[in-house]
Amino acid sequence: MDQQALWNNIHMEGKHSAFSRTPSEFAQEVAPSFPDHAKIIELGCGFGADAAFIAQQGCAVIATDLSEVAIARNKQMYSAIPGLTFQVVDMSNGTLPFQTDGFDGVYARLSLHYYSDKVTKQLFQDIHRVLKIGGRLAFMCKTTNDPLYGKGTQLEEDMFDNEGHIRHFFSEDYARSLLVGYRIERLESQRKNLYGKLSSFIEVIAQKNQ
Numbered sequence: 001m002d003q004q005a006l007w008n009n010i011h012m013e014g015k016h017s018a019f020s021r022t023p024s025e026f027a028q029e030v031a032p033s034f035p036d037h038a039k040i041i042e043l044g045c046g047f048g049a050d051a052a053f054i055a056q057q058g059c060a061v062i063a064t065d066l067s068e069v070a071i072a073r074n075k076q077m078y079s080a081i082p083g084l085t086f087q088v089v090d091m092s093n094g095t096l097p098f099q100t101d102g103f104d105g106v107y108a109r110l111s112l113h114y115y116s117d118k119v120t121k122q123l124f125q126d127i128h129r130v131l132k133i134g135g136r137l138a139f140m141c142k143t144t145n146d147p148l149y150g151k152g153t154q155l156e157e158d159m160f161d162n163e164g165h166i167r168h169f170f171s172e173d174y175a176r177s178l179l180v181g182y183r184i185e186r187l188e189s190q191r192k193n194l195y196g197k198l199s200s201f202i203e204v205i206a207q208k209n210q
């Protein structure tokens with residue numbers, strides 16, 4: 001299934017149960033680690049509540065998503081927040097349309113676990129490229145312990161198509177393998193209710209050090 005059409009449908013139908021309209025705990029934890037006036041990219045911003053929160057902490061945020069439906073709605077909804085811009089960006093080719101060494105932070109909550117191993121590796125290399133030395137990458141992904149793991153058709157190792165919804169589940173080792181050139185500040189898996197469903201996810205905060 002075309003993933004852009006799938007996500008546009010999800011956003012158009014306004015299935016809020018899957019997304020939060022209020023800033024996530026992860027955003028609230030991560031935002032203070034960004035310096036004053038930090039330049040931040042959010043990847044896969046969905047309903048935009050985390051981007052709005054991070055911008056309100058004094059950061060300049062470019063919040064991106066594959067779904068032009070989500071981006072158009074967010075532009076309207078958050079037009080009053082200074083320093084916050086929204087842009088359609090499709091990460092599925094493994095590259096980001098942003099300048100090298102240009103950003104203090106890249107934030108991605110539940111949006112980096114959709115790609116093949118090859119694309120995921122390219123994407124993490126490109127995230128590393130756009131970060132300044134000392135910049136932080138903060139991301140959260142579903143793990144191989146998630147109840148959805150193994151459901152549907154297997155596409156490759158740890159990657160499944162479940163009724164058109166493609167997910168690549170991360171192990172801790174896999175997450176570590178993607179973090180060459182970073183000092184890992186926190187890498188933690190947990191299993192808990194997320195939007196009413198038991199989920200397992202990994203949370204990572206890492207600082208680019210080379």
Ligand SMILES: C[S@@+](CC[C@H](N)C(=O)[O-])C[C@H]1O[C@@H](n2cnc3c(N)ncnc32)[C@H](O)[C@@H]1O
Binds near residue numbers: 019024046067089090
């Ligand atoms: C589970 S939602 C998470 C949204 C938000 N970060 C949150 O935590 O509520 C995943 C988001 O990733 C976006 N997404 C999916 N595939 C993408 C791609 N190839 N490029 C950019 N964004 C994508 C979806 O449109 C969706 O908004």
